Amino acid sequence: MFAGPQVSGAIRNQFNQVTNTVDSGADGDSFMSAEEKAYREAMKTVAQKEAKDWTLDEQKAAATDIAKNGTSSVVYAKAKAAMDAGTKFSMKLTNGKMMQYRIIGINHDDLADGSGKAGLTFLTTSTTISSRMNATSTNAGGWEKSELRQKMNSGEIWKLMPSDLQSKVKSVTKLTNNVGGAEKNAAVTATSDKLFLLSYSEMVPTSYWASSYPWTSSEGTQYEAFKGKVTNNYSANESLKIGSNWWERSVVPNTLSTSFLFVHDNGQPSSFGGAPDVINVCPAWCF
Template identity: 35%
Template sequence: MDAATGGATGEVGREAEGDGSTSGEMAEEEADPADDVPQVRAATADYSWEELSQISRLISSAGSDAEGIEVARRYHLCTEDGRLDGTQTKSLTLSDGTTVTMQVAGFNHDQRADGSGPAGITLVSRGTVASRAMNEGDETAGGWRDSDLRAWMNGELASLLPHEVSSVIAVVNKPTNVVGETADASSVVMTQDTLWTLSYSEIGGHMSTDDSAHDAVFNAEGEQYKLFSDLGTSWDAGNQHLQIAGVEYWWERSPDPLDGRYFMCVGPDGTPWYARVPSEVQGVVMCFCV
């Protein structure tokens, strides 16, 4: 979500869908159809969505997180030293013409809702896919679970995905505070989502202040994604990688446990520590797993 490359609705991504051919030097391995192992290509953008789904299964079936990252490294889904730096991207065009750049956010991070284990690859849009209110009214009770934005993302927005994407997406469990204002971490429950937007802790990492009870609510909404950890994103500081050109604020799925009037947002300076009333129209960042 670099300010220099992020964009609002309708942004044309830099990467085009590849046909399997790339220019320049490229490491290749012959695929074994029996093993359903895709050919190694030069960059994330060069894989089909089906191939990314196949690689995801290889990552999720690896014996450890380290082995999963090694699979990702071999397929050029991270840097040679195993990091995510925001360049692992693939362009996606919705059926309404909106084009957005998806970037790899993490590996084996999200658990499949059917109980079959982790989804190997999570992606997050660098730009926004729309501008929407979290709720038509200013309710925060029910949190992301009962929000109008969640219903829209998992309904109308999901229907705009091309078949080659929707056919490989995994439904996953997402932790979410369903009370709103609360100091009780048990208020965080799992929702099952095809598409979602990020939580405060998934962006900024573990929160630690003098208010340990409210910190626990924030922290219960998920671990920080590898992308944001590798980019040095913090819950209490601005980060250029979270800035989106032309977008002042974009939604997080976290209601503010400190104040029942608000949901959390990433602000103009790339700090995740902002809060807005749910009826305001803000940018929507999209996440999904393959």
């Protein structure tokens, strides 16, 4: 089926509205933030390009427009198609290594400042970074108190990110059991994060431990990229494979106080390792 002239015209009108907004009122430019100016400039071209060719500035502009306009955004369909196809982007880290990443969520994460949703959520898909979770064999304090969280939000892993990414990342609210895995009815509490690890419940449709450890269902909801693709909560999933094991931020739901969950190299999201184990880190972030 081909889009008729009415549909094509509507799309052109949407893009023209963006362009007209960008080009109108030069006097108003002096009152815009640098971020708003970059967004408007990028939107002049982002709607005309394939998502796979979006630069970092254009990814940010697309996310901003989607956060503002939802499914009515002129780039929503392209972002969703890229997410569904698993389209990969890449960037150079400050250590010279290349890191690949993809879109996993659209208007999914809550901005930490309470102003709404982050337009796009991204997840690293390469085995470029590795780290332990904690220096000692403990999961006390969960993700919130972990050494790895500190590394990702202000320490050595955050410093691996190019400044162009750092300046664009939006802090979001992440829900996690920040007590420990032994407590069946442990509270799930919020942290504000720039870079974060995915939780178990953000990957799977339902928790394997839903009845025995209810909090395992409450650390966020399944990202859109995984819906219908990640169907196994205790066995392998092709969509979660990156060629190696990678950390989750969820503690292990059992009486062990030493471990966190990780995704096995076969895509099983219910594996676990000791906090001092060095495992791949797949940072996620939002624009």
